[in-house]
Amino acid sequence: MAELIAFCNNTIANLSDLLSLPEPALRFLIAVLAGFPLAFFQRSFLHGKSATLHHAYFVICGLMLSYFNYGAESLHSASSVFINYLLIYFAGGTDISIIISFIFNMGYLVTGYIYTATDTYDITWTMPHCILTLRLIGLNFDVYDGSRPPEEISNDQKMTMLVKKPSLLEIAGYTYYFGGFFSGPQFPMRRYFDMCNGVLTDGAKGERPNCVAAAMKKLALGTVLSILNTVIVPWIPESYFLTNDFAELEFYKRLLVLAAWSNMTLFKYMLIWCFAEGTCILSGLAYNGRDKDGNALWDACENIKMFRFLFNPSFRSIVKTFNTNTNQWVLRYVYKRLKFLGNRKISQACTLFFLALWHGLSSGYYMTFMMEFVITNVEDKMVEVANKTGLIKLMDNPITKVPTYLVCKLWQLTFMGYPLLAFNLLTWRRQVQAYSAVYWCGHIFYMVLFPALYIFVLNPLLTKPKPKSDVGTKPKAE
Known part of the structure; x- marks a missing residue:
């Protein structure tokens, strides 16, 4: 076993040198791409089987991929899962559980940032842990909503609330599901349960979803973005903005360089999200009903609405089309x-x-x-x-x-x-x-x-003065 591990490590190190890609980034990319064969196996052999089998499969695969990336530091996610399980088991559904959940999960994450932070981006255990933090906070909220009187719950909350407290295995499966553990997207546990129970399918319940073609499209799009990220992005690294060459350009050229760089720098997020979304589609998690023409929709885990993001000229459109699942999470559980x-x-x-x-x-x-x-x-x-x-x-x-x-x-x-x-x-x-x-x-x-x-200037000019009312005024004496 030790020899096999050493061989794998040497192979990855050599591949890292060949691709000029830092080893942590290469391991992260391999883990995200591994979701495709793992999801295909799940769809082919586990779909329609017991939910418990799904949970166990996700825990085993997720922990192995986590260890492949972070080694013993995988204990950070495991300990958070266990502590949140205890919190839900003993205090779930109460106000205090929400307070403790926020303090513990955000506190754990911020402490991790303190101990791992540098002046540059580093791929460490805190990267998937920030995804996990939102997932576990949201889970505590869903259990809390499930214990409240129906008249106090909004329609949005009714779609995600959990009436029954989840078990440790269910929470662990929800956490380590390989389609969302490393980079998102965020999704409620109710959706995860529906996937494990075979509900999320465009056919009859228990039938395998016809999602392979849709998943392959996301894999292809992620591959194209990977090539663009490798070929184009190095033209303007963020370090260029700190050079004398940039400062000596004419002012309008500096702004044009900034405009050219703005989309390019986001390619790395887009490609990872496309790969993760493809895995979610292949698992069935992304099934979102049918459109008006009866075509199956596979966009429930879409993290970027690519066309609108690239072509809509407003800033609001960026907020609405980029990292959409995280934005929905923040809207639901914070705003x-x-x-x-x-x-x-x-x-x-x-x-x-x-x-x-x-x-x-x-x-x-x-x-x-x-x-x-x-x-x-x-x-x-x-x-x-x-x-x-x-x-x-x-x-x-x-x-x-x-x-x-x-x-x-x-x-x-x-x-x-x-x-x-x-x-x-x-x-x-x-x-x-x-x-x-x-x-x-x-x-x-x-x-x-x-x-x-x-x-x-503008507001005073454009604000029409309100007409004076004659009500209550006395007529002048003649």
């Missing part, structure tokens, strides 16, 4: 639960702070999500102004529609890349250097110039 605050903007700000903390402690995350909050809210005001002034009709004119779209898309790409600089550069020192090279233009426009213009 909507903050309704008691009585203010949507405060709830949005708190939600984005939670997301920043979930990503890590580097200042770049907080800068990125702060800028997301500012940019999307400024865009809302810009749309409001365009509607009130009739500019929106001019933009929709057939003559001006194409040039308007191109300008808006270029603007979006530029200022999508702007906050992503902080996300990729992480440290404050590197952010200052990069933002100084473009004169902090995003901060100045979105946080100073447009707000001042809107408050002091």
Whole structure:
């Protein structure tokens, strides 16, 4: 056994050198791709069999892949699963369980960040653990919702609530399911149970889903993105924004480079999500009913709506089409639960702070999500102004529609890349250097110039004064 392990390690090390890919990244990619044959085996031989058999299969496969990547550090996920099981068993369905769940799971993750953080991205056990953190917090919420009176539960919560507390094996299977353990997507335990019970199929219950073709399309798309990530992305690494070569370009060229880089830097997320989604499709987990024409839909685990993300020119579209399952999780378990605050903007700000903390402690995350909050809210005001002034009709004119779209898309790409600089550069020192090279233009426009213009000029001009009411006034004496 020791000789076999040594042979595998040497092979991976040699392959890492051949592909010029760091060994942790190669192991991570192998683990994600391993989901395809594992899911095909599940679909071929386990579909329609007992749910217990599914749970055991997912636990064994998931733990093996986790050990392949992280060795003994796999104990971090195992211990979290066991502690959350104890929490649900002894206190599940109570307010205190939600509080403890947040404190323990987020505290464990943040502690991991403290001990593993560097100035660059490192693939460590904290990467799948951040996925696990949301999954276990959401699980505690679903058990909590299942214990509440029906009149207190929203329709959204009724779709995910768990009336019965799950067993340790069920929680472990839900955790280590190879289609979602390493990179997501997020999905509720109810959906996982439906998959294990053979409910998620486009045929009769118990029949294997006809999902192979749909899964292969995602595998092909992920492969194309992998090639693009290997060939194109090295042209403009994020380190380029810290060089004198970048700083010495003409200002408009610096912005064009930023616009070109903005989508390229996200290829690495897109390709992994495509592979993970393909695994979920092949397992049947992604079945989402049928469309109006009766065609089976396999998009329940879709993490990026590719066409809309690439071609829609608004910033709101980025939020709605990128990392969609995580966004839905945050909407369901954080944003909507903050309704008691009585203010949507405060709830949005708190939600984005939670997301920043979930990503890590580097200042770049907080800068990125702060800028997301500012940019999307400024865009809302810009749309409001365009509607009130009739500019929106001019933009929709057939003559001006194409040039308007191109300008808006270029603007979006530029200022999508702007906050992503902080996300990729992480440290404050590197952010200052990069933002100084473009004169902090995003901060100045979105946080100073447009707000001042809107408050002091546009809003007063576009706000119609309310007519004075004559009710209650006394007639003048003659």
